[in-house]
Amino acid sequence: MERPKPDANTELNTNLKEQGAPAKKGNFRYAFGCAILASMTSILLGYDIGVMSGAAKYIKKDLKLSDVEVEVLLGILNLYSLVGSFAAGRTSDWIGRRYTIVFAASIFFVGALLMGFAMNYAFLMFGRLIAGIGVGYALMIAPVYTAEVSPASARGFLTSFPEVFINSGILLGYVSNFAFSHLSYNLSWRFMLGVGAFPSILLGILVLFMPESPRWLILQGRLADARVVLNKISESPEEAELRLADIKKAAGIPESCNDDVVTMSKQSHGEGIWKELLLRPLPAVRRILLTAVGFHFFQQASGIDSVVLYSPTIFEKAGIHSDNAQLGTTVAVGFTKTLFILVATVFLDRVGRRPLLLSSVTGMIVCLASLGLGLTVINQHEGETIQWAVALSIASVLFYVAFFSIGLGPITWVYTSEIFPLRLRAQGAAIGVAVNRVTSGVLTMTFISLYKAITIGGSFFLYGGIAAAALVFFYTCLPETRGKTLEETCKLFGLNMDEIEEEGELQMVKGSEGGTKVAN
Numbered sequence: 001m002e003r004p005k006p007d008a009n010t011e012l013n014t015n016l017k018e019q020g021a022p023a024k025k026g027n028f029r030y031a032f033g034c035a036i037l038a039s040m041t042s043i044l045l046g047y048d049i050g051v052m053s054g055a056a057k058y059i060k061k062d063l064k065l066s067d068v069e070v071e072v073l074l075g076i077l078n079l080y081s082l083v084g085s086f087a088a089g090r091t092s093d094w095i096g097r098r099y100t101i102v103f104a105a106s107i108f109f110v111g112a113l114l115m116g117f118a119m120n121y122a123f124l125m126f127g128r129l130i131a132g133i134g135v136g137y138a139l140m141i142a143p144v145y146t147a148e149v150s151p152a153s154a155r156g157f158l159t160s161f162p163e164v165f166i167n168s169g170i171l172l173g174y175v176s177n178f179a180f181s182h183l184s185y186n187l188s189w190r191f192m193l194g195v196g197a198f199p200s201i202l203l204g205i206l207v208l209f210m211p212e213s214p215r216w217l218i219l220q221g222r223l224a225d226a227r228v229v230l231n232k233i234s235e236s237p238e239e240a241e242l243r244l245a246d247i248k249k250a251a252g253i254p255e256s257c258n259d260d261v262v263t264m265s266k267q268s269h270g271e272g273i274w275k276e277l278l279l280r281p282l283p284a285v286r287r288i289l290l291t292a293v294g295f296h297f298f299q300q301a302s303g304i305d306s307v308v309l310y311s312p313t314i315f316e317k318a319g320i321h322s323d324n325a326q327l328g329t330t331v332a333v334g335f336t337k338t339l340f341i342l343v344a345t346v347f348l349d350r351v352g353r354r355p356l357l358l359s360s361v362t363g364m365i366v367c368l369a370s371l372g373l374g375l376t377v378i379n380q381h382e383g384e385t386i387q388w389a390v391a392l393s394i395a396s397v398l399f400y401v402a403f404f405s406i407g408l409g410p411i412t413w414v415y416t417s418e419i420f421p422l423r424l425r426a427q428g429a430a431i432g433v434a435v436n437r438v439t440s441g442v443l444t445m446t447f448i449s450l451y452k453a454i455t456i457g458g459s460f461f462l463y464g465g466i467a468a469a470a471l472v473f474f475y476t477c478l479p480e481t482r483g484k485t486l487e488e489t490c491k492l493f494g495l496n497m498d499e500i501e502e503e504g505e506l507q508m509v510k511g512s513e514g515g516t517k518v519a520n
Helices: 008-019 025-063 067-095 097-116 121-149 152-159 161-180 185-194 197-209 214-219 223-233 237-251 273-279 283-301 304-309 311-317 323-351 353-380 387-406 408-418 422-454 456-477 486-493 497-503
Strands: 507-510 516-519
Touching (some): 025 097, 025 152, 025 185, 025 304, 025 311, 097 121, 121 161, 121 214, 121 408, 152 161, 152 408, 161 185, 161 323, 161 408, 214 237, 214 422, 223 237, 237 422, 283 408, 283 422, 283 456, 304 323, 304 387, 311 323, 311 387, 353 387
């Protein structure tokens, strides 16, 4: 197969930066709109996390559940989402990124209705199963699609949107809790869960107006369609051509091929990718995979979902005993988390991933230690009101979610969506989401048992220790990716794009119907 000159695209990219090719504001707005719509799928997970934190109190009273049943109810959605996240990789390679988003919204719609109409624990768990599959699809596809349509200069900003909408969903869930908390026990939680069906309807309709990912189009051999989309989302015609050449090379299509349609090999639909990722990965691919897995593990193992899901319980242990006061303080947590994620979107492409991430995790460690201290003091003086410890506990929760939102929260999705090579991106992202949800599921399904075993203060000291290990991992293992194209980020991990092409070698032959065929 005829290959392009080794550094032709890198030289062109450098020349474009030096020439300062004028950005087309209309194109950025178009890419911005696409990122917004795709990322809105993440609101489904956020709403479920937020709403279950308050609904659990009413479900427990209405259905007379034990603490273990409540733990399982809250955390099981994360394990159910594994089905969706693994299926989403293959589905998105088969039907496209856009229709996968519509599919995710449809599944969650059904799950939300089932939960809202549940009459017993078993029915509610079945609704959680369906909703969890939808969440798994949404979590995997939103950052992948957003990364693939974003120009390199704004990819950090745009790819952080899934986390923005997770936080927005959490805030909406908290507000829903507060709004319906005045209803009777058997109605309040059903309204809280059931109204989650409505955003998915709107989302499924709006996504149909989005273009398909240009990278997916090229993997299907639809070069003309991909060129049209790239011209709409790139900042200049030169950048569109550069991105087209980079993606063609990553897909194994010679740069000289200018046909409108080529017929790709079966592996363009996802076959054989798991072997390249798990069974016989290249050393650089193994490093990328371990980086993504470590990122997703530490994001959840440092305790964020325990804090968000069990905020009312934490505030109760901190000395706030009124249901309304607990839910009101929880709304403040959601507001803080959402506000600071917006701060992160501004600085991701200005400051870079590493500085924000390391600052974020350092702040989280301090806050977790402070929260553990405050709750330990309160626990040791049961029956007394230690004002400074109460204030320290509440402030620590608010600052903890703020530090999480300016770094570890959004950067996990940004970074892991941009480091995999094109052929492996969908399945690589699926593995990351699976690790993320399993870790979250384990933590949220064991939090009550954990704090009963080692005290609630001890639980947060444990999370702080895990966050300290995360800081060491991020400092030693993560190169900076700011300003790099998706194809360039792979090289930071030592991956030669020629090697990845040879793994799934594609050769050009003339098709029988006038097009060009790319086959093994």
